[in-house]
Amino acid sequence: MSESASTGIGPDSCTAGIPKAYEPQAVEEKWYAFWEKEGCFTANADSPKPAYSIVIPPPNVTGVLHMGHVLNNTIQDILARKARMDGKEVLWLPGTDHAGIATQAVVEKTLRKEGKMKHRDDLGREKFLEHVWAWKEKHGGIIIQQLKKLGCSCDWSRLRFTMDPEYSRCVQKVFVELYKKGLIYRGKRMVNWDPAARTALSDEEVEMTETKGHLWHLKYPMLDAAGQPIPDQFVIVATTRPETMLGDEAVAVNPKDERYTRLVGTKVLLPLQNKPIPIIADDFVDPKFGTGCVKVTPAHDPNDYAMATRHHLPLTVVIGPDGRMTNEAGGGFAGLDRAEARKAVVEQLEKLGLLLKVEDYVHNVGHSQRSGVPIEPYLSEQWFLKYPAVESSTKAVEEARIAFHPDRWAKTYSHWMTNLRDWCISRQLWWGHRVPVWYKKSEIRNPKSEIRAADIYCGMEPPPDPENWEQDPDVLDTWFSSWLWPFATMGWPETTPTLKKFYPTTDLVTGPDIIFFWVARMIMAGYEFMGDLPFRNVYFTGIIRDKLGRKMSKSLGNSPDPLELIAKYGADALRFGTMRSAPLGQDVLFDEKDVELGRNFCNKLWNACRFRQMQGGEVQGEMNPALLTSDDKWILLRLDRAIREINAAYAEYHFNEIAQTLYRFFWSEYCDWYVEAAKAPLQSASPAQKANTLAVMDFVLSHTLRLFHPCLPFISEELWHGMGYSADMPEAQGGKSILFAPWPKPLSDAEKETWGLDDAADQLAAAKYDLVGLGRNWRREFNLPANKKLHFVLKPAGPLAAPEVEVLRLLLNAEQIRVDPGYNPPQGTPRVANSLGELYLPLTGLIDFAAERARLTKELEKARAEVAKVREKLDNPQFTQKVPPKVLEEHQKRLADWQAKVNQVEQSLANLPA
RNA sequence: GCGCGCUUAGCUCAGUGGAAGAGCACUUCCUUCACACGGAAGGGGCCGCAGGUUCAAGUCCUGCAGCGCGCACCA
Incomplete structure (x- = not known):
């Protein structure tokens, strides 16, 4: 893959050339361009694969990316990328919203500032709308470009705008149909009037x-x-x-x-x-x-x-x-x-x-x-909608055919749905879908009398004799167009292949603040016009706040610019940091430290792969079961557990758990323990053993990169190619891009058996790491500098292979570990022990025995307290009789373990000079 | 007024019935040939308060308090 050459990592690159720190900017640009050029995000409506679809909550066409968008769209992208790896045909349908009041207000303000008008009446409707469209052309693409920077895998070939001609036809059609059904009516009512925007609003606004x-x-x-x-x-x-x-x-x-x-x-x-x-x-x-x-x-x-x-x-x-x-x-x-x-x-x-x-x-x-001014109750003639398909929409959520995550929002939905009041849909604005209604000109409009039905023409086309009619000047509420989003973006009212393949959509990701504005209304529109629900799952994000818990706002200046964060830390870092701190349904207190953590994590990943590269050699395909070390087996079991945990977290939309499991597995398990332990065979073992260690690394890394891909799309793609893992895969399943690589499966029982991944191997490695921890503690206890090479003596509890001792030596940063089953330590030799054996540090004279005694005493107290706690439970007949056998066994084992610990520490204490 | 959240380490938060966790911050040591965007070892919690259910409660139930958010036409 020639792409890898520019950023340094790759099978052919020389070690010195690989940057020590991951540099995301060039990598991200390169791969996004590649994905787009190769059409990786384009959904194929004729695909035999099962469909997975999401429609984006369309951002304001003239808006700019803020942290809320980052949270929301990162989640959608993760879902879309995961679905692709699961073998689904994925459509993530993007688009923008014309956002009537907001956009018109911005343009009006600008035109006033530029001295082009005092009030829009100065320009007139047509002239004013020209300005809005010009504004839209100028600013409308910005947020799309920003979403691309974030890595969003939207199908840009299907980009929609709520004022597209086809979309406008949908809005008109819906109005006309509902009018003819009698659900849309005109009435003189006391409405919520915004004197600043000079328009009526709905109750929800x-x-x-x-x-x-x-x-x-x-x-x-x-x-x-x-x-x-x-x-x-x-x-x-x-x-x-x-x-x-x-x-x-x-x-x-x-x-x-x-x-x-x-x-x-x-x-x-x-x-x-x-x-x-x-x-x-x-x-x-x-x-x-x-x-x-x-x-x-x-x-x-x-x-x-x-x-x-x-x-x-x-x-x-x-x-x-x-x-x-x-x-x-x-x-x-x-x-x-x-x-x-x-x-x-x-x-x-x-x-x-x-x-x-x-x-x-x-x-x-x-x-x-919108404008923040006090609402004025105002008597005026407006268009109202009596909501359609209310019963089926209410039931769909109550009976969980549409599942809300977290589900407590279902109650809020239900409450609103059972207390519906007619929706005031007309707005006294110019930017939007104009009400498709004409009034007979001959009828002199007297504001005090309502217009007779016969003098109203409602249709998708203007009346045949337009000269006798005058169109209603009002436009429709923006939400009256966005409630059609899930199907109007797919070619409705035609039964297009896209609509057939991808409707109903799978997931919707949005904020609970628009549950009434948008979610509820989309459900009603779905049932009314498609006869089916618009989506099966709704994930409600939290609100992004600053670290003081305040809502982010321009006036407070507490809203960081996501693009600056991306420039500084990388998009992957921003995504990962945000996900890691975004629990389901809770507000997110955003701190730039989170993004820094994301960057550090990417750097860790980069360097772990760099380390693998520095060992040289091709990708090692086969792991030889006979050569697997206890460390190998341990990390394969940790990988298996991570895959299972991540799958479970995906099933429940627990994105923070996904991120946390990835972090724990890769950093705390793979890097901190496995890589360090693997350095033993890599430095000294036979070529065959060394190759097998690399095979384990390649196995784990190639799985890890795929697990990372939905959250960290860029660096995972870079390393996927750079490490050469793409080479062995079929073109459509990871060969071209990690986007389509199969999602890792947990290890099967057969695999575990083949590789000998049993409890014994697992416990051997765990005991080793435990003993290492005990031994490392001495450096601090005795003020031994971390870089001082030490001599240890190990008195093993049973047979212990030389390679295991070598791992101990390396992890303890020891000059030497002398294995002596018959070791008889001089009184005063520091001693720790566990099931693996006894570890001694013969250093008489250099040691602060008082500190060691204090530490051991504290440890003994802790162990004795634990023994007492468990024993108390086990002595309780109520407990032993009623508790499930599994829990009883656990407690019995715990008692034995702590008792053993007590004995060990007592012996260590006894070994100290009096 | 009704409804819904939240209250766990200095900070931000995971943890929904069986031994109190993470990240950041802090202390000490280390530039050891993947990474100082790093490594190692530590310190630090009446899990908001009070009852109850249970062999067992941070976790379930009932109150109470504080904070936050929805919904609601009382001038």
Whole structure:
């Protein structure tokens, strides 16, 4: 493979030429280009392989990559790459979203800044949209390029945008169908109005935030039958929004409230407007709250609107769609912003002596999720959708045909689904899918009267006589297009091969914050238009926070730029670090240290392979069972365990466990123990034995690289070729790319038997490493420098082959280990022991016996405590009778082990000088 | 108000019924021919509090407290 030459590692490269540290930049660029050129990510709809598919949650077309994207897309990429290695035909379908309000707001802001307009009306619809499209062309590809940097294996040939002409047709078709079914209707309602964006919003786009405000108590003068104020007689109303009083049309009391019964039917004088308004009785009013009198502002409060409807009160609009007071608010207030008007109204009332008191008051205020400003309840005509396929969608999740991970979100879903309210889908914007509805021009549009059905034309094509019609100016909520994403991206309404092969999709990876916005609606759209669920599993990621637990935001400046991290540490490092700290369903506290850990891990992998290369020779294919050492057998068993653990973690979407197992296996088991132990045969054994050790390394590394590939796609590919493991594989199964190499299988019983991977070998190696640990501890105890060569004596408990002793010698960094079954140590020789035998360090005179005695005493105490703990359990007949046999055996063995430890340590202590 | 999470080593977090774990940070030693983006050895936990179930509880149940997040029209 010529690709390997440039970065240094490879079968033919000379040792000196391999960089000591992994340098990801060139490697990542090279392999991404290779994958794309070779069409590795392109899904074949005609493939006989079983299908695996994911649709990307489309990022905002003009957005840039942030840490949330990194988390989300790394997970999707891991799933996609794992599925390929499992032999599936994989489609990861990418795309972007037009993100109506967000994009329009950004473009408007830019155009204002550039002095090209003050308000979009200055440009007009067509001209303005030209600017948005230009913006989209300029910025739309950025996030796609960034996803490629991250290594995402999306099928870019199928890239979709929610405003693609074909996609727009889907949106129109869906609107028309639902309109004809009567599920989409037009209505005059009190909606959530965003005065900054000047559009209606859905309920889901309103965030209730606890706000410190005030409760103003206002005095409304009572009027007598002749309409004259009764001196010193007032009705007291309390309000959090005094500016709305300019639009009051009544004061309401509870009909059962005896304090006010006699007042019902009389009138009060609305201050400032000097308008008589009635006192009405309505059950809505809670007599126990405040004074029991409520001011009624029909046009600016949903409850008041409902009351006004019941009592046939007029609607006085005093706040306009721009959040400024209208002419109806009166001369002194018209034109003021609602916040300014509040101050002005309070000031005036105070002057008139009509402000009784002001209390601090904490309450929830709806804010626009987009622009952050307080929502204004606003009466307007909008399009609404009565959700389709609700029952099947609810059941699909409740009966786990669609599985949520973690499943607790199913409860949230269920709660929302059983309390659905119609979805306000029209937006007073220009950037988006325009409502496919035309109104007859001859009908003079009177905002106070609703348009008759006969004068509405709804269709995918404009009416045949367009000159007589006028299209609805509004566009549709962005989510009204993204809810079709899983099938509209696959060629629906045609039954395309892609749709046939890959719908329903397998997994969806998204954030729980859009469970209502997107996930629930996609499920309903799936059932309504495809007659089937859109995905089988939904993985909900956590939210990425900074290390102080704060949400990442531009204003806080606590959001690192993933591309800078990639440039600094490599994409693999970013992916691995993120996965390792991202438990299922929990928020992720991101720390750059995690990425550093990822980089260090890649470097470890690089150097472990570099070490193998430095031993020379071709890839060794066959392991000769007769030549396998206990260390070989031990690492093969550890590999087997790692494969099983990783498979189990994949099955449960536990990505942090996958990363942690990879880390533990490769670093703590393979590098720390196996490689160090293997240096013994590599340095001194026969050529055949040496070759066999290399065969074990090649076996383990070639499996390891494949286990790593979904998480670390770049370095695993580089090393896969560099080490020559691709050479033996069929072209389509790893020969071309590790992408298609078969996913490692756990070792079979037959393999374990062939290679002699039994408990005895496993325990021999483990005992060796244990003894090494005990021996190494002496260096610290006795202040012996780590590089000082020492002489040990080993008194083995049984027969011990010379190569095992050589491993001990190497791991202990010993000059020599003298094996002497009959060794009779002089009093005072430090001693440790386990099942392997007794290890002595004859160093009389150099030793701090007090420290050794203290250490051994502590160890003895610990061992005795453990013995006591286990013995207590075993002495309990309840325990021995009820416990499963396996657990009983474990405890008995534990007792024996700790007892042996006690004996060993006692002997070691006895061996110290008194 | 209802619902859902979280509370384990200095920090960030794994660990869902059978001997308290990882990474980082810290201490000591080591530039030994894969790696100082490294190696070795250490120190450090009433597993939030109180009850209960069980032979056995960090793990299951019930309260309580603190923190966080959803949902909810009380002015």
